[in-house]
Amino acid sequence: MDKLINTGTGLPLAATELSSVERAAITLLSMGEEAASAVLRCLSREELLDVTLVMARMNGVKVDAVQDTLQTFFDAFREQSSVRGASRQFLQRSLDMALGGVIADSVLNQIYGDVIGPKIARLQWAQPQWLAERLSREHVRMQAMFLAFLPAEQASQVLHALPVESCDLVLLQIARLKEIDHELLRDVEAVVDACIENLGTQSTAVEGAQRAAEIINRMPGDRAQVVELLRAHDPDVVAAVENHIYEFGILAHQNAETIAAILDQVPFEQWGIALKGAHPALQDALMRAMPQRQASAFDDMLRRTPAAPLSRVEGVRREIMDQLRELAAEGEIALQLVAEDVV
Incomplete structure (x- = not known):
């Protein structure tokens, strides 16, 4: 079989290599918009996403490949439709006359599903x-x-x-x-x-405060000045933005010197709660900045700290970050807000 299609990967596929999703995509593209839309409405979310993604990427389909795919489709159709049952519309009218609308609906729901x-x-x-x-x-x-x-x-x-x-x-x-x-x-x-x-x-949900924080974190120059200018317009919104700017996860981006200074300021007991459910990279970053004996004691403390409610964990994290923001404002530490490549 000649080389067939290119699905966006740069590697054309032979007809014998087509997956069922790719064959479904060719069939739908051959049906016309109205018929294809009726089929798509019957698919699950995952099925719809899979087949429409292939449909969007498909180009350069040859005639013989389309014929082969459609022939396979109609062969399967004939196997399944040699005897045609009554349509739902036919049964609806018949049962309405025989049993009445309410009972007919109940019977049809049992036959076809709700x-x-x-x-x-x-x-x-x-x-x-x-x-x-x-x-x-x-x-x-x-x-x-x-x-x-x-x-x-x-x-x-x-x-x-x-x-x-x-x-x-x-x-x-x-x-x-x-x-x-x-x-x-x-x-x-x-x-x-x-x-x-x-x-x-329906509208599209946008996490505005988070997006603004991500943009500010990547801006060159004096970010603090930008935040203060925004605060003059809307203090409440800027407070939400700052919570995202100084998100707990940024601690994993800090250098060893900054982490050592942070560890000196935050009691071990707070870390035991704050690190519950945190990304392992954060715990690793903290322990790398400690002497071996201290790291061993720190790890033992984390293991012994019991589970805590999520609200408690988030509260302790916020306390830690508020303390670190004050230290950064006073020039005691320099927080790196985004992960940067090291060269």
Whole structure:
């Protein structure tokens, strides 16, 4: 088989080397936008990302390769469709006449799966904060039913974004759920439909304070002067920016002299709590700056320090960084805010 496609790697692939995702991409590109979009709506988030990435990178596909891929597709289609069953639309009309709409819906849901499931799957692209804002307008019971249909990880993120005072009530309502009657299910579906309809209006989350801190950290010249100029405009925002500028992880970037000075100022007991869950590189940087005996005692102390609540760990880290910021302002130490190459 002739060389076939280039997927952005610089290495063309032979037809026999095509993966199932690459064959799916060729098939979708051959279907036209409307048909392809109908197929894409049925994919999971991971499947959609995989196939669209290949579709975006694909170029130079030869006719014989397309024919080979489509022939394989239609061969598989014929194997699966020699006997055609009744469509859902046909069954819906028949069961409506035989049993009535409510019972027909119940029967069809058992045959095809629930109606809300595929719709909820489309909300996997929604940001938790955006969903939480829309749910906050609903009654607690509706919030609980909505979250019960979401994947657990996404539901936990949305719940976390809801007002704190309602979280426990929502969780309690979820725990009490056993069955959702037909009318309530329609109400939940209406909320899901409204979210899908407005999905394109969601904003993009931006960690402004963090981004500003990263930019300031990389600016040449007097960064402190820049911060003070900003403080004159909005002290509260600048306080958030400074928390990111002097983030605990920057201690791993310091030279041995600065770390030695820091160790002299911070009690060992604080390190035992502050280093819980920290990146191993930070602990290694601190221990490299110590004499061997002190490093051994430091390591032993870290092992003996019991687990602590996250809020306690973050509080101790903030105390350490506040102390170091004062020392830096007084010229006692020189903090390096970003990792830099050593030459």
